Amino acid sequence: MNRGSRPGKVDSLAGFRPQRGREEEPEVPAGLLREARRSGQLNLTGRGLKLVPPDVYRLDVDAPPESRHDVSFGASDRWWERSELTKLLLSSNQITRLDDDIRLLPALLTLDLHDNQLDSLPAALGELQQLRQLRLSQNHLSLAPVQLSSLVNLQTLTLQKNRLESLPEELAKLTRLTHLDVSYNLLGALPSSLGGLESLLDLNVSQNRLSRLPPGMDRLLLLRSLDISENLLEELPDLSALTQLETLHLRRNKLRLLPRLLPPNLKELYLGNNQLDSEGVEPLSGHAHLSVLELRANRLTSVPAGVSALHTLTRLDLANNDISTLPPAIGLLPDLKVLLLEGNPLRRLRRDILTKGTEELLKYLRGRIELDSPGEPAEPSGLRLPSDEPLNPEGIRTLKLLEFRKASCVPEHVFTAAAGRNITTVNFSKNQLTCVPERLLEFSSSLIDINLSFNRLTCSEVLCSFLQLTHLDLRSNQLSVLPPDMKNLNKLSCINLQFNRFRTFPEVLYLLDSLETVVLGNNQVQVLDPAGLLKLVKLNSLDLSNNDLDRVPPELGLCTGLRSLVLDGNPFRTPRAATLAKGTESVLEFLRSRIPDNKTC
Template sequence: MSRFKRGTKADSLAGFRADSPDTSHTAVPHGLLKAARKSGQLNLSGRGLTEVPQNVYRLNVDTPEEAKQNVSFGESDRWWEQSELTKLLLSSNQLTQLSDDITLLPGLTTLDLHDNQLSSLPGALGELQELQQLRLSHNQLTSLPVEMCTLKNLRSLTLQQNLLQSLPEDVGMLEKLTELDLSKNNLQGLPSSLGHLTCLQKLNLSHNKLSCLPDSLAQLISVKLLDCSNNQLTDVPASLSEMPVLEQIYLRHNKLRLLPKLTAPMLKELYVGNNQIEQLETEQLACLTAISLLELRDNKIKSLPEQITLMSTLTRLDLTNNDISTLPAALSLLPSLQVLLLEGNPLRGIRRDLLTKGTNELLKYLRGRIKEEPERADEGHTAMTLPSQAAVNVHNIRSLKLLVFSEKQASDIPGEIFDAAADQGVTTVNFSKNQLTSVPSRLLEFQSSVSDINLGFNRLTCCSPAICQLLQLMHIDLGNNQLSDLPPDMKNLTKLRSVTLNFNRFKSFPDILYHIVSLETVLLGNNQVGLVDPCGLQKMVHLTTLDLSNNDLLSIPPELGLCTSLRCLGLEGNPFRTPRAAIVTKGTDAVLEYLRSRIPS
């Protein structure tokens, strides 16, 4: 309600008096409303509102208060020329309901209600036919009104972190939708009409209770990213192969026993970690004709078939924490493989120090086991020699989004290298085995796309804060350098999954890593680490692999045993006395169990 009633004399001291307690949660500053009439935008986020004030709903209906008081207007204050409200931000309040009066704002294109306490929505929401963006995440919604399905112009709908158990059958009517986020709900099934969303590009179904996916998903002809992680899927419909532009599919943390057979022609990244896969079938591998990244970590795979060489486009293979005891020498014949992760496997016949030297050394060793090395195809047709005499594989940059300038012993990266990769959406950068003393600043040119960086085997003494701006980064290798600290802004890397810091000069576990909750793998072997914080490690709820071997740990805190997500804990080569070597050799589970038994009751 307005501060002044019609026909009463204005109180000249009103601006100096505090608002009365009973209106403090619903009052909207007069200046904000006035500005909103000019701009068409109103931001009321984080104001402790328990309900939307009536004068917000009636912003474009009622005559402004200043007009009622016969205030003279300048050219910039012509209220009768006001803009229709198009953007209303109400996030991070305490709203429990939305009034039908929302229909008084028919021009809204953006409505942000995320982070409130809404348990239901009015059907009147369906009358906002201009709405393009609707944010409803972090509420308590158990269902959606069917009227919402009439929002023909809606392009982005975010509903993550609610209590949804089902979707309206008519959800397929949202024909212009390009982004749909349904993660972290209680969905047990999906309507078949979901397949009618032919403009959809991103579909997030992670963290639900889905045991199967409808065949109609195959009709999503524009979807590039499909996330079904953290569900209860035992298989994936073969029809997903018909999705013509699907590039990334996440199936982590499900109940898959076999690698899905996916012949999707554009599929470049397949994430199936944390499942129950025991063996890889040749038929499934042969389907992945364009695959660049294959994540199989935290499964039960015992061996790799020789036919893995069929995956000629593979650049990154993550086999962390499986049951692999031997590697086929044919693995070394994968022409594009740059990163091979094998931590946490009971490998026999391969020295541990060889594993720490990186992928290139391991592949060289495997090639040496092939009696007659196959003749390599001449790469002259795909390589371009630049004035700096640096060979750049243009085919790898354009087709595989892979930029390699490795083993050149260079003190800096030639500008021509970056020029060749400009605007190519590079996802993987390998500048390892050079003489770099600082992180190349031009890496920032790839900040919208790069997810994997290898700067191992250089001479870095500090990690540039510029790295912290690469927000898509998921893997970084800084091993075999001269680092002793990491920049505090690394906490911004919320997608980071693995960090390699072996063979550096760290004297304690880098404090900033405790704050990167997404981390799954931390390799910190062969440093001078003398201290770890078990409480900090417990907060890293996704951490499954931790290598602290060959450091200066004089004692292992018993509370480390509470880090139950760990599947691979490397402690060999430290000077501690307990747990005894006999326990350490029994493996991670035995060590954690021993540590838990030492926690004072």
């Protein structure tokens, strides 16, 4: 027998030797358990756990080891008798399973399991009758178990960023639920019983596959905020019964028409990236409390009637539409602080006015009201051609504007009518053009603004010859590449390419250091070259929304000249939605913090 293994001999190194199976049993530091018994709260966020430690489940059941020692404790030291566990935070781990032993924590009020790898939930979860907050976002759940309906005291339930395809009808039993978030899932429909959530204040069902809303939504009489963004809605039910609703998000759906009646006390309405035209938004008239109205990236050809009567508006977003004129009455809105108009073919409004900001623009519009005579005819005088030839000779003569629409090609007489004129602006939007008209080259020395949006263009080589060009609108075409010779457009400051077929950020744009605004939303862009973007020293606005970016390069944070960076609607995991919501500056700061110390761009 070895001398070191004599019976009764204490092995002084035993505590340093690895023990079989120890690595499979996650442990919690004794100090944390001690504090949890005292405070009733246990925070195990971000500890790399794959399972919930057994000691956690039995925290309210087993006496602590110290209680078995032959030691006298005063009342103030008997910490294991203090509090039942009411708050358990297990977020940002790698937990794959929640055991039935969760029922051993019946006093829990808050259970946070977001950002884990759960693909199912135990039936025993339904026994936590005191639970008020349950956070299960960013897991792998494909099914919301019926047992959730047993949590009758639940007030907050977050299930966003899972794989849910449906919700149980029994969810309506959660009559005390005030906040429900099931965004970023695969829901094709909502349960018909949803209207039974009579206490609901905040409902988020954005980023799903909803083509309609269930009947009974009008029973959510306490609802204050409703987010249905980024779904497949083509129409809305009557929501006028929701008298407490103040915020309604409907961005990125397929809406062509608003219901005749909207919630009467709306303060914020977001309708960007739909298919609304000016007639489709007529119900906006008469909303006395509306403060924020977003209508960007729709099909508006004019400012909707009634907008100038919304006297409580503080923010009006009409960007990226097809609005050519701005009614002077907008200048009379008393509280308007932000008016966004970029991406519209505005005529009779100098670009220097637009660049001076909202306050100066409103002042200019008020001045127009004073200058206009009450008896002045609505239509400018001058020769009018037949309606089947939509050409405006007066615009050619006075505005240096060549405009023609609603045709499959631009007839020769249009160019002949403008011959010899120093045309500065061309608007051939909303035609069916498949290529850029060659005769535009007749105005190559004077053109500074070209609008070819809403056509069927597949190539754009002709545009490389317009060396004076500053603004180019090519949205809603069929373009997948830009010609290399476009690098010669060294005065181009704004280009709009949204709703095309680009799979990569056009390489030639990295060579145009005059660019200030690039709109590339609603394409299929998958990768970015941050080094190329850093060369664009004047770039202050970059829209990459609704593309296929699965990664945002951290070096993009070095583009500190950006004042507007739009990344919504891409499949990347970071930055998260909460970071994006804080605005461009916060996003850039976050990205810079992710750059490795030894890496430069």
